[in-house]
Amino acid sequence: MALFLYISLKMWQEMAKYGRKLVEHGLxxxxFGNISVRAGDRIVITRSGTALxxxxxxNIVEVGIRDTSSLDMIASSEAVVHREIYRRTxxxxxxxxxxxYSVVESLLAGPGNVIVPVDSEGQYFLGDIPVVGGGIGSSELxxxxxxxxxxxxGAVVFSHGTFATGRTLGEAYIVTTQLEHSCRVKYLYDLAVQK
Incomplete structure (x- = not known):
């Protein structure tokens, strides 16, 4: 029991650390937004409406990866999306x-298309960035x-925002920053060449 409490404490502290960084850096x-970590056959995820x-x-809740439960009612509205990503990756x-900038670029590209980074880091680390469609918290999304x-x-949901993954929250955060950086550079580049 003590080990589980220690692991749970470390998880929410990591989630808090990256939640603050996301807000501080305007991401x-x-x-808005949500964070989750997989722990075996469970997901530790921010609660609906949590200030990151x-x-x-x-502000966190633990739900199953395989089955829904009554706790899904207080988990993030995107819990169904996190669950499916964990199931299939x-x-x-x-x-x-x-x-x-990621949201703007998704609006310009449209669902089912890709955002093609113009910066070398984006090309190397991300490749083409998928823009996916589907309603917020829906099974389609x-x-x-x-x-x-x-x-x-990582991917961008049309008109909604980024989803970034990793083996750790640190990796998922880096992918988030890379997605936004590449979309910002692309937006500014495209604006400059239109003049």
């Missing part, structure tokens, strides 16, 4: 943010993201 507004820069042990952490993230480290 998400405080009460104020995560505590009271080997990732251990997911960050969903509402990065502004869950399927579309799981399909895309089985072959990519």
């Amino acid at each position: 998400v507004e405080s009460n 820069d104020e995560i505590t042990g009271d 080997s990732v251990l952490a997911i960050i969903h943010a509402h990065c502004p 869950a399927k579309n993201l799981a399909d895309s993230l089985s072959g990519h480290r």
